[in-house]
Amino acid sequence: MGFENLAKLMKTYFGVEAEEYPQNRTAKTYLFKIQPEHIREVAKLLKENGFNFFHTLAPVDYSPKGRELELNYFFENLEEKVWVVIRTEIPLDNPEIDSIHDIYPALEACEREEWEKFGIQFKGHPRLKPMLLDDTLQGKWVQRKSYIPKPHRK
Amino acid sequence: MYKGAQIITEPVGKEGDLMVLNWGVQHPASGPMRIKVWLDGETIVKVENDPGYVTRNLEKMLEYRTWENAVVNVERICFIDDLGTLLNWALAVEKLAEVEVPKNVQYFRVILAEVGRIVSHLIGVGGMFGALGVATPMMWVLTLREFYLDFLEHYSGYRISTASIVPGGVRFEPTKEDFELLKKAIEETERRWPEYKEVFKDNPTLVERYKGVGVIPKELVYKLGLRGPVARASGVAYDYRKTYPYSSYEDFDFNIVVKEEGDAYARFLVVLEEIEESVKIIKQAMEGMPEGDKWKVRMPKKIKAGEAFSAVEWARGGIEFFVVSDGGTGPYRVKISAPSFMNIWALEYIAPGHKLADLAAIFASLYICHGDLDR
Structure with missing residues (x-):
């Protein structure tokens, strides 16, 4: 249980080291960079090691910088007060990743939102249907850098 | 923005033996949001949230x-x-630019943030009655x-x-x-509060309608990542001001209001009693x-590339910003993670079985703001 156990297991199973993540102003945080196909196993490991609180899912479109779509999952271990960021990169022309909503139900709404805004296909998600955006914006993946909004003023 | 006719014309009325109702968008208590309710007689069988009527896509x-x-x-x-979100934005940008603000600014920001919390909680208490x-x-x-x-x-x-x-x-x-003026507001609060509290807390209408209704068990808080007064009313003592203090909150003596019951009445009490704690902090x-005449530190126009994650305890719970800079004059990407967006999904779990x-x-006890639900 706990972060140390998690770091050990992540090393053995996926060969990734925990990196310090000083960018979190709030708390002590570690960063794991994983392959997208491992997301489900990693989520299960997190859950088993006391990371029971999900905070947020933050995708970033790095296509103008010559990179792909980056996904950041923020989890917290409430007892140890340790945060973990799971970072992975998926290609923008075929953005697909396994849904982990059944392991962390809090993610169901978050994944649905990011599907709507980025067009990320979360495989196995039961409710990928419009939620926040106007009908005229559906399917335009408004949060991608390739989408330029029409200005109000002429 | 008008949402279009497509969703509104979904068949409502009957589905097998169940009646299907649109609760909202025009319901007086719903705000700009639709909740689709499946009913067996008077009893709720299933609930589906349909937010998105005030989306501005601030990100x-x-x-x-x-x-x-x-x-x-x-x-x-x-x-x-608005003051809580402003504080979080300021903290996130200062983290990116590696700027520290003086102690007097930190204290005054605490005052502003707590005024924002009081202003919001007062409306929240009124809205729960409304x-x-x-x-x-x-x-x-x-009036207060x-x-x-x-x-x-x-x-x-x-x-x-x-x-x-x-x-x-x-x-x-x-x-x-x-x-x-602030001192006057505090004095006025303290003068009126005993009466307010007596009338609000033991209000027979409220107690009858709220007690034992909509119980959120502790496990559901972890399961759905619920935040703020909703989490604290279910016995999860999570408050960024105490758990991860920012802006000199560690200097002040105050309590986190925690209730164990998890019902709508407990959520009401948390909001009500947090006003007292905020008054304590402001005083x-x-x-x-602290002494100091510098109220604004010079900020660079361009901030070097990097990222920052920042969170503060806002009136409705922890609000979190993930900000990415590419070295430009503005943010490259901002992710806003808002408490109402997390809390609203509890409704689908707790409403079935009630009348x-x-x-x-x-719904009112979940203390939702549609602005931060839709963003």
Whole structure:
């Protein structure tokens, strides 16, 4: 249980080291960079090691910088007060990743939102249907850098 | 923006033996949001949320802003407590730029943030009564709220959406008259509070409708990542001000209000009692205000590439910003993780089994703001 156990297991199973993540102003945080196909196993490991609180899912479109779509999952271990960021990169022309909503139900709404805004296909998600955006914006993946909004003023 | 006819014309009426109802968008208690309810007689069988009627997509808008004028968009996440989101934005940008603000600014920011919390919680308390059709408490809390708005107006020129906390400090230097107005608001609160509390807490209408209704067990808080008063009413003592103090919150003596029951009444009590704690913090901050005449630190126009994650305890719970800079004059990407967006999904778990009339009580007790639900 706990972060140390998690770091050990992540090393053995996926060969990734925990990196310090000083960018979190709030708390002590570690960063794991994983392959997208491992997301489900990693989520299960997190859950088993006391990371029971999900905070947020933050995708970033790095296509103008010559990179792909980056996904950041923020989890917290409430007892140890340790945060973990799971970072992975998926290609923008075929953005697909396994849904982990059944392991962390809090993610169901978050994944649905990011599907709507980025067009990320979360495989196995039961409710990928419009939620926040106007009908005229559906399917335009408004949060991608390739989408330029029409200005109000002429 | 008008949502289009497609969703509204979905068949409602009957589905097998069940009746299907649209609760909202025009329901007096729902706000701009639809809740689709499946009913067996009077009993709720299933509930589905349909938010998205006030979406502005602030995350995209922010990408076209500079670091400083982004405050205009950030404070509009929810107008009722704009100061909490402004504080979080300022902290995130300062983290990116590696700037520290002086202690007097930190204290004054605490004062502003707590005023924002009081202003929001007062409306929240009134709104929880309003959902039951009891209008008097709303009038009472609005008269009290005016005193705090007077302070904000005198300080910043605006009553709501004050734009008063900016990256690098606060917008204006507070004057003696500002503090006098705030002192007056505090005195007025303390004078009226015993009566308010007596009338609100033991209000027979409220107690009857709220007690034992919409119980959120502790496990559901972890399961759905619920935040703020909703989590604290279910016995999870999570509050960024205490758990991970920021802006000198560690200097103040206050309690986190935690209830174990997890029902709608407990959520109401948490909101009500947090107002007292906020008053306590403001008084301490005013007394212990450190010397200093610098109210704004110079911020760079361009901030070096990097990222920052920042979170503060806002009126409705922890609000979190993930900000990415590419070295430009504005953010490259901002992710806003808002508490109402997380909390609203609890409704789908707790509403089934209740009577339709209880839906208003449960919904109001979740303390949702549609601004930060849709963003």
